[in-house]
Amino acid sequence: MSAVLVFFESLSEQLTTSQQELLTLAGTLGDVHVVTGTEGAAAAEVVTVQSVESVYSGETEILAPDPALVDLLETAVQETSASVILSPDTADATDALARLAVRLDTGIITDAVGIDAQRRVTKSVLAGSYTTTAQVDEGRPLVATVKPNSVQASIVAGHPPEVVSLPVGPSLTADGAANGGVEVLERTPLEASERPALTEARVVVAGGRGVDGNFGPLEELADELGAAVGASRAATDAGWIDHAAQVGQTGVTVSPQLYVSAGISGAIQQRAGMQTAQTIVAINKDEDAPVFEIADFGVVGDLFEVVPQIVEELRRRKA
Numbered sequence: 232m233s234a235v236l237v238f239f240e241s242l243s244e245q246l247t248t249s250q251q252e253l254l255t256l257a258g259t260l261g262d263v264h265v266v267t268g269t270e271g272a273a274a275a276e277v278v279t280v281q282s283v284e285s286v287y288s289g290e291t292e293i294l295a296p297d298p299a300l301v302d303l304l305e306t307a308v309q310e311t312s313a314s315v316i317l318s319p320d321t322a323d324a325t326d327a328l329a330r331l332a333v334r335l336d337t338g339i340i341t342d343a344v345g346i347d348a349q350r351r352v353t354k355s356v357l358a359g360s361y362t363t364t365a366q367v368d369e370g371r372p373l374v375a376t377v378k379p380n381s382v383q384a385s386i387v388a389g390h391p392p393e394v395v396s397l398p399v400g401p402s403l404t405a406d407g408a409a410n411g412g413v414e415v416l417e418r419t420p421l422e423a424s425e426r427p428a429l430t431e432a433r434v435v436v437a438g439g440r441g442v443d444g445n446f447g448p449l450e451e452l453a454d455e456l457g458a459a460v461g462a463s464r465a466a467t468d469a470g471w472i473d474h475a476a477q478v479g480q481t482g483v484t485v486s487p488q489l490y491v492s493a494g495i496s497g498a499i500q501q502r503a504g505m506q507t508a509q510t511i512v513a514i515n516k517d518e519d520a521p522v523f524e525i526a527d528f529g530v531v532g533d534l535f536e537v538v539p540q541i542v543e544e545l546r547r548r549k550a
């Protein structure tokens with residue numbers, strides 16, 4: 232069976248749902264090896280998945296966007312003779328895989344939603360209106376990034392895989408100078424949130440221009456539902472919430488069990504990121520808003536009146 236190399240720029244204490252999805256997909260394509268910037272022994276404790284044979288890492292931790300990650304990837308490809316190299320579609324992983332593709336004299340396919348046994352890659356394009364199929368030339372490795380929520384995660388726990396340390400280190404030299412064309416001046420960790428990650432959440436509460444700068448009621452609803460908070464581009468562009476919260480064509484794709492859309496018109500670019508939610512509840516004061524075309528339940532009303540009533544009812548039922 233051919234080797235499939237899965238790149239995770241870093242691993243935390245547990246595999247995220249999208250990492251599990253990627254390992255599931257990789258398992259259908261060949262023997263799975265993981266390569267990561269995280270230190271090897273720590274990474275192997277996280278990737279205790281039956282289908283994963285080995286974990287490749289550098290001599291020490293290598294943090295994205297260090298170009299040394301590309302050296303690490305290239306060395307791991309040589310070691311494993313991988314014919315398929317996959318990563319999640321994060322900015323840093325896409326950057327590293329694109330550079331790797333140049334070195335391997337192949338192309339890169341980004342934002343894949345499926346890959347079959349013949350290495351045909353499907354993508355959803357033009358805000359989900361079309362599905363395209365692409366394939367790399369025979370004899371060239373397939374390099375692709377995969378969107379979250381594209382496959383159902385199904386992994387079986389196993390023993391920690393073999394750890395292989397490769398002779399690659401961070402490109403920052405001992406005196407702190409950058410060696411590979413990129414210098415990281417400062418790192419600011421994301422503020423820890425009690426809420427689930429947006430792409431992983433079972434419930435998402437999202438707001439748009441209609442919140443008029445005040446996400447307070449939606450945050451309260453999210454807290455009651457244990458939900459992540461998402462947003463339309465109008466809301467993120469206005470600076471009312473971080474860009475990481477943007478759902479849609481140029482934001483993240485979510486596929487939760489419940490998506491509450493409040494004060495969002497439902498433009499095609501927004502739908503592209505949420506239309507596969509199992510149940511969509513729309514709250515909009517315009518009864519002709521396009522979002523009602525895809526909503527399972529709709530409330531025509533002012534979100535500042537409707538949302539507090541939902542919160543109150545949830546609290547009453549919980550009490």
Ligand SMILES: Cc1cc2nc3c(=O)[nH]c(=O)nc-3n(C[C@H](O)[C@H](O)[C@H](O)COP(=O)(O)OP(=O)(O)OC[C@H]3O[C@@H](n4cnc5c(N)ncnc54)[C@H](O)[C@@H]3O)c2cc1C
Pocket residue numbers: 438439440441442462463464465466477478479480481482483493494495496497498499500501504514515516517520532533534535
């Ligand atoms: C290339 C491209 C990529 C894009 N990518 C994305 C993307 O990834 N994600 C995305 O979301 N958009 C994206 N957009 C923008 C998209 O086209 C829309 O402009 C955007 O989604 C509109 O956001 P909105 O629904 O919040 O605002 P609007 O369209 O202005 O809608 C606001 C809605 O709120 C309702 N409303 C107002 N006040 C209230 C109230 N008090 N209570 C209840 N309802 C109220 C209004 O009736 C209206 O329906 C993209 C556009 C382009 C061209």
